[in-house]
Amino acid sequence: MSDFRVLGLDIGGTGTRALLATSDGERLGSGTAAGGNPSAHGAEVAAARVAEALGAALAGSDPTAVRACVVGLAGVSKYAAEPHTAEVFGRIWRDAGLTCPVQVVSDVAVAYAAGTARPAGSILLAGTGAVAAEVRGREPVRIHDGYGWLLGDDGSGFWIGRQAVRATLAAIDGRAAPTELADLVLEWYFEVLPETDTAGTASVEPGLDRAERRVAAALVQEVVNRPPVALAGLAPLVMRACAAGDPVAEEIVRRAGGMLVATLSRTRPAASDTPIVLAGAILGASTPVHDLVVKEIAERWSRAEVAVSRDGAAGAAWLAALPQLSDGDAEALHRRLVAG
Structure with missing residues (x-):
C-alpha cells in the first residue's frame, strides 16, 4: 500500500476534532475546538471553531499533500440546505490550503466508521x-x-x-x-x-x-x-x-x-x-x-x-482513505488508526 495523507474531522454540538493521518495509520497532527454544529451555533461561529481545530491538525504540514478529506458534521442538513452555510465552510477549506476533495457527511456516518469496519x-x-x-x-x-x-x-x-x-x-x-x-x-x-x-x-x-x-x-x-x-x-x-x-x-x-x-x-x-x-x-x-x-x-x-x-475524527480519516484501499488494507488501517 503506497503511503498517502488523509484528513478527518468530527464536528459536534459541543466539540470539534480534526486528525491528519497517513494511509498506514500514522497520526501526523490533531486539533480540537468547541462545538461547530452550524444549527446550534450559527454558520460563522461554527466555522471559526472548525477552522481552529483544522489549523492545529495541519500545523507544520503541507495542506496540498492531503489526498482526501471527510468531514462528519452534526447539522449536515443545514449545511446541505443553506448555500450560505456551505459557502462559509467552503471558505475554511480554501483558507487552510486544502486542494483535495472535501466530502461532508453526517456525524453519524463517521461515528459508525469509528466503531467498526463492517x-x-x-x-x-x-x-x-x-x-x-x-x-x-x-x-x-x-x-x-x-x-x-x-x-x-x-x-x-x-x-x-x-x-x-x-x-x-x-x-x-x-x-x-x-x-x-x-x-x-x-x-x-x-x-x-x-x-x-x-x-x-x-x-x-x-x-x-x-x-x-x-x-x-x-x-x-x-x-x-x-x-x-x-x-x-x-x-x-x-x-x-x-x-x-x-x-x-x-x-x-x-x-x-x-x-x-x-x-x-x-x-x-x-x-x-x-x-x-x-x-x-x-x-x-x-x-x-x-x-x-x-x-x-x-x-x-x-x-x-x-x-x-471513541474517535470520530479517526473514523472520518479512515473513510477518506477507504476508496483507495483494498479490503485487506482497509481492515488493517482500521485496526491501526481507529481500533488501536
Whole structure:
C-alpha cells in the first residue's frame, strides 16, 4: 500500500476534532475546538471553531499533500440546505490550503466508521443530542430521532440535563425531597445561592417561601441565559449522583436508557446479528446509561457485537482513505488508526 495523507474531522454540538493521518495509520497532527454544529451555533461561529481545530491538525504540514478529506458534521442538513452555510465552510477549506476533495457527511456516518469496519449494522449515538440509524454500505439509511433539543433527542445529554434541573426545582419548592443531585446542580450554577450563605439545598429552610422562590427564580434565570444545549453539561452530574445511589438520578438514568434502546430498536429486527456501535459522550464511555444500554442490548440482540466509537475524527480519516484501499488494507488501517 503506497503511503498517502488523509484528513478527518468530527464536528459536534459541543466539540470539534480534526486528525491528519497517513494511509498506514500514522497520526501526523490533531486539533480540537468547541462545538461547530452550524444549527446550534450559527454558520460563522461554527466555522471559526472548525477552522481552529483544522489549523492545529495541519500545523507544520503541507495542506496540498492531503489526498482526501471527510468531514462528519452534526447539522449536515443545514449545511446541505443553506448555500450560505456551505459557502462559509467552503471558505475554511480554501483558507487552510486544502486542494483535495472535501466530502461532508453526517456525524453519524463517521461515528459508525469509528466503531467498526463492517459496512452494515446499527449505531446509537447519545451526546448532546441523540439519534439511531441503520447503516448500509457505511451510510445511515434509516434514521430515528435526532430532531434536536426542542422536539426530540430523547435520552440525550440535553434531555438528561433538563431533567436534572427540573428535579432540582422540585427539590427547591418542596414537591420532592432534597437530594445529592439537586445540590450538585446548584453548586454547578452558583458558588453561593442568592440570599443564602451556602450552596446546598439544606440552606433553604422549610417554610421560607420567599427564599425558595428566589433560589428557583435564580436557577431558571441562569438556565435561560445560557444556550439551551448547555444543559448537556449537567449530564456528568447525573451520572455521578446515580453512581452514589441518588434515587432521582437513578430514575433519570433509567428513563434515558429506556428511551435510547427504544430508539435503537426501530433500526433493527429482534433477530439481527449485525454490529451495534455506541457513540457520544453518554454512551462512548462507561457511564450508568452506557451500562444500562449494554445490558439491554445483550438481552434483545444477544448475537450482536457491540463496539464503542471513541474517535470520530479517526473514523472520518479512515473513510477518506477507504476508496483507495483494498479490503485487506482497509481492515488493517482500521485496526491501526481507529481500533488501536
